[in-house]
Amino acid sequence: MTFDEFDLDRRLLLGIQSLGYAKPTRVQQAAIPEALDGHDVLASAPTGTGKTAAFLIPAIQYLLDSPRRNPGFARVMVLAPTRELAYQTYDFAKTLSQHTDLRVGVITGGINYGSHKDILEKNNDILISTPGRLLEYMDAETFHCEDVEVLILDEADRMLDMGFRSFMLRIADESRNRRQAMLFSATLEGRGIIEFGNHVLAEAVFVEADAPRSEVSKIVEWTHLADSDEHKFAMLGHYLALEDVKKSIVFVKTKERLELVVNQLQAMGIYAAYLQGEMPQDKRLKAIEKLKSGKSPVLVATDVAARGLDIIDVTHVFNFDLPRTADVYVHRIGRTARAGAKGYAVSFIAAHDMLIMKKIERYTEQTFKHRKIAGIEPKNKESAVPAKKKKPHKKKVAKALAKSAKKKTKKKK
Ligand code: AMP
Numbered sequence: 162m163t164f165d166e167f168d169l170d171r172r173l174l175l176g177i178q179s180l181g182y183a184k185p186t187r188v189q190q191a192a193i194p195e196a197l198d199g200h201d202v203l204a205s206a207p208t209g210t211g212k213t214a215a216f217l218i219p220a221i222q223y224l225l226d227s228p229r230r231n232p233g234f235a236r237v238m239v240l241a242p243t244r245e246l247a248y249q250t251y252d253f254a255k256t257l258s259q260h261t262d263l264r265v266g267v268i269t270g271g272i273n274y275g276s277h278k279d280i281l282e283k284n285n286d287i288l289i290s291t292p293g294r295l296l297e298y299m300d301a302e303t304f305h306c307e308d309v310e311v312l313i314l315d316e317a318d319r320m321l322d323m324g325f326r327s328f329m330l331r332i333a334d335e336s337r338n339r340r341q342a343m344l345f346s347a348t349l350e351g352r353g354i355i356e357f358g359n360h361v362l363a364e365a366v367f368v369e370a371d372a373p374r375s376e377v378s379k380i381v382e383w384t385h386l387a388d389s390d391e392h393k394f395a396m397l398g399h400y401l402a403l404e405d406v407k408k409s410i411v412f413v414k415t416k417e418r419l420e421l422v423v424n425q426l427q428a429m430g431i432y433a434a435y436l437q438g439e440m441p442q443d444k445r446l447k448a449i450e451k452l453k454s455g456k457s458p459v460l461v462a463t464d465v466a467a468r469g470l471d472i473i474d475v476t477h478v479f480n481f482d483l484p485r486t487a488d489v490y491v492h493r494i495g496r497t498a499r500a501g502a503k504g505y506a507v508s509f510i511a512a513h514d515m516l517i518m519k520k521i522e523r524y525t526e527q528t529f530k531h532r533k534i535a536g537i538e539p540k541n542k543e544s545a546v547p548a549k550k551k552k553p554h555k556k557k558v559a560k561a562l563a564k565s566a567k568k569k570t571k572k573k574k
Contacts, residue, residue, distance in 0.1 A: 167193055170225040173218065176257040186211030188370030192343075193219055201365040202343040203358045208316075208471075209495045210370045213253050216313045216343050221258050223311060223341075224286055233308040234281075235266070235288035240312075240332065242319040244269040244291055244442055245449070249471050250315065251289045263287060270294045271442030292325045292332075299335070309336035311343070314361075318346040318354050326357070333361040348488060379498040380506055384518070384529040386539040387509040390421070393481055395537045396509060398429055400477065401459065407476045408452060411461045412493050414482035422461050422481055433459040464489055470496050480508035483517050487524035512541055 163184055164177050185193065188206045196202050196219035206212040220237045229236065239254075241247040251267035258265060266280035268290040280288065281303050298304035306312075312333065314320065320329060333342065344358050344365075358365065387393045400406050413419050416437050426433045434448040434457035451457040453472055462470075464484060475497045484490050490508075497504025510518050510531070522528055533539070 162190055167197065167218070167222075169218065169222055170261075172260040173221050173225060173257065175260045176221075177214075177218070179256060179259065180214075182214075186215075186370070188212055188368060189215045189218070191368040191370060192216070195366040195368065196220075196341070196343060197222060199341055201341060201362040202345075202368055203349075203362055203365040204343065204345045204368040204370065205347075205349045206345055206368070206370040207347040207495065208492065209498075212345050212370070213250055213315070214257070215368075215370075216315070216345060217250070217254050217257055220287065220311045220313065221254070221261070221263065224263055225261060229284060229286065232284050234304060234306075235285050236308055237287040237311045238306065238309045238313065238332070238336065239287070239289040239315055240295075240320065240329065241289060241291060241315045242323055242325075243465065244271060244445065245465075245470055246316065247289050247291050248446070254287050254289065258287070265289070268294050268298070269442060271445070292320065292328045295332075296328055299331075306332055306336040307338055309339050311341045312336050312339050313343045313345070315345050316347060317344045317357070318348060321354060321357065326353075329357070330360070347492065379503050380494055381503070382494065382506045382508070382525075382527070382529070384508045384510055384531050385534070386531050386541060386543060387511050388540050389511075392537065392539065393509045393511075394425055394429070396534055397426075397479060397481065398431075399534050399537065400479070400507060401426075401431055405476065407458060408455065408472070408474055409459050409477040409479055410452070410470075410475055410493075410496050411459060411479040411481050412484070413461060413463060414484070416463060418482060419461055419463055426459065426461070431459060432457055433461050436460060436462040436465065438463060438465040464493070472496070474502065476504060478504070478506045480506070483508060483510060483514045483521070485517065487517070487521045490521045491525065515543065 164174060164182070188204060188210045192202050192204055192215040196216065204212065204215065206215065224236060239250055241250055247267055247269050251265060254265045263286040264284065265287045266285040268277050268280060268288065270291060270293050281298065295304065314329060317329070342362055344362060346354050349355055385396055387396065397411065401409065411422060411433070413422055419435055419437050423433050423435050434451040436445060436448045448460060449470070449472070452460040478494050478497045480490070480493060484493060494506035497506060518529065531543070
């Protein structure tokens with residue numbers, strides 16, 4: 162299948178061609194025709210599957226099919242959980258629509274209020290925004306959602322996790338003139354995502370796009386048992402000195418740990434950029450740019466960077482600390498092996514990490530075989546984890562939920 166087969170506007174096809182994609186990904190093949198037909202879409206699609214184009218392409222096609230008649234606010238609204246994701250989606254939308262007259266704008270926190278004036282005043286067609294700042298503009302009545310015709314909630318699970326549920330409901334409620342809504346979520350497990358989808362979507366078509374096996378297998382996952390932080394630093398130093406470790410992201414659990422790792426790397430003569438939650442937007446963008454340009458070959462990050470960060474040639478992801486949940490592990494390692502490249506994910510596992518390591522093994526359906534580095538082998542062995550009661554497998558639960566969601570939404574027809 163090719164993009165030509167979707168019968169898209171020539172100007173949009175030119176935008177797609179500039180990205181050099183040979184063919185649509187699975188989620189694009191499944192979602193684009195349904196969205197072009199005007200259906201609401203509920204998609205289970207993690208980052209790395211091509212989900213952004215899956216909602217932007219039909220949204221742009223809609224705007225080209227039915228040009229704006231009256232001046233007003235944005236007609237396509239994309240809500241994203243993090244600033245990084247919002248900016249990436251914005252760049253993507255600009256590229257796709259570069260041969261059209263459509264205007265694209267982005268609103269996030271961390272930017273001074275004056276610079277959003279143009280986006281709010283002019284006929285902006287596509288608005289990408291994080292929830293917080295948009296809420297301020299809605300409260301101040303400098304923005305309203307009545308002109309929104311296509312509402313897209315990207316990484317909805319993450320936004321629910323971040324406590325934006327009532328805000329998302331408010332947007333859905335206030336964009337009452339919309340003709341279509343699309344909800345994209347990395348998983349449909351837990352977090353009330355199905356129930357939320359049922360509330361916001363009407364007669365939604367369900368689309369599932371687990372990353373195809375071929376894409377998953379491009380990430381090589383290695384684990385090392387670690388005796389202490391010193392041991393972790395010795396292993397990290399070993400890796401960073403290897404020639405094929407060209408661009409890496411080192412994930413840590415907390416801001417304090419971030420400082421520790423950045424300082425220690427510096428002491429080892431490695432200059433690392435860093436990224437954490439409370440940084441102003443310009444500093445964040447600079448840090449990302451440093452990694453992108455290769456000025457800093459290492460970026461140390463807390464989990465704020467685990468989603469959305471799309472840097473094509475990250476060769477290695479290091480989990481200096483394991484994350485708290487298995488799905489965050491999958492998001493973290495997905496920062497490498499982007500756009501078909503091969504990538505490595507290396508995790509250091511301390512004695513207190515055994516429980517979460519087992520959870521990650523169950524979630525990713527594999528058993529880690531720990532590697533050793535000559536001269537810095539671990540002294541400790543893997544400690545036993547108490548057996549857990551058998552529960553139905555999460556994926557099966559998600560599938561069942563998704564099926565029931567599909568049935569319910571179809572029944573409304
Ligand atoms: P996403 O899931 O939207 O974060 O996209 C993940 C990566 O896949 C991005 O680097 C996209 O540029 C890339 N991508 C999206 N669609 C395609 C496609 N059809 N073929 C190849 N790469 C793609």
